[in-house]
Amino acid sequence: MSDKLTHLDHQGHAHMVDVSNKEITKRTATARAVLLMQASTLTKIIEGGLPKGDVLATARIAGIQAAKKTSDLIPLCHPLMLTKVTVDINTISEREIEVLCTCSLAGKTGVEMEALTGASIAALTLYDMCKAVDKGIVIQNVALLEKKGGKSGDWSSDHV
Template sequence: MASELTHLNDRGEAHIVDISHKPATRRRAVAQARLVGQPHTIATIMGGGLSKGDALAVARIAGIMAAKKTSELIPLCHPIALTKVAIEISEFGEDAILILASAETTGPTGVEMEALVAASTAALTLYDMAKAIDRAMVITDLCLLEKSGGASGDFVRA
């Protein structure tokens, strides 16, 4: 595993990494976020009872849109031609919602950031849609669960 910070040049200045020499390979990443709230809030979101509409559908679309805009949000990310983005939203006990976001491409760089941005944006969208009934909700456990493809190999969170 590389120990150097690839987004810093020899003088310690931030720069975008040159990926022109890297081969195009199939790459996939899965990230998660968790929205924790009052049991009534979680049941209302999951049951489609919010006055703003179908929060789950809106969060899925928001996550997909965010993945496509990752390079516009994270300064040193390359624009990536995504081949697939999927958002899965499920109840996680009575007081939480689990968001899983997966992103795929065939290209010279990975899609970890796209999956993370998708998961976090879907969670933020659910928060936004339900904040009128529970402003104490918390978004937790944003992390990369797995990644495959590329020279650094596969990663699966234990």
């Protein structure tokens, strides 16, 4: 891996990276976010007992939509034609929910930012839909878990 920041030109100015000469390869990335909440809030989510309706379905849709709109939110990201986005929401303890977002495409640049954006916005949507019963929800451990494809090859986190 290079230690050079690719979004800075030779004068140190921010710019969008030119990927026109890169090879098209299959690329996939998975990111996660974890929400810590009161056990009673998680029970309400699972049982569908929150006033705003099906919070899990809404969060999944929000995560997918966010991944598709990443270049509108992150200034130097390329607009990408994603071929697949999945958002999975799993209970990992009596007080924690894990959001996993996986993005895929065949393209010239990676999908790490799309996966991170999807996981983050799905988590924020869960917070928004649950805040009436639990304002103390904490969103934590937003991280890239793995990426596959591209010039730099495959990578997976050993920290999460």
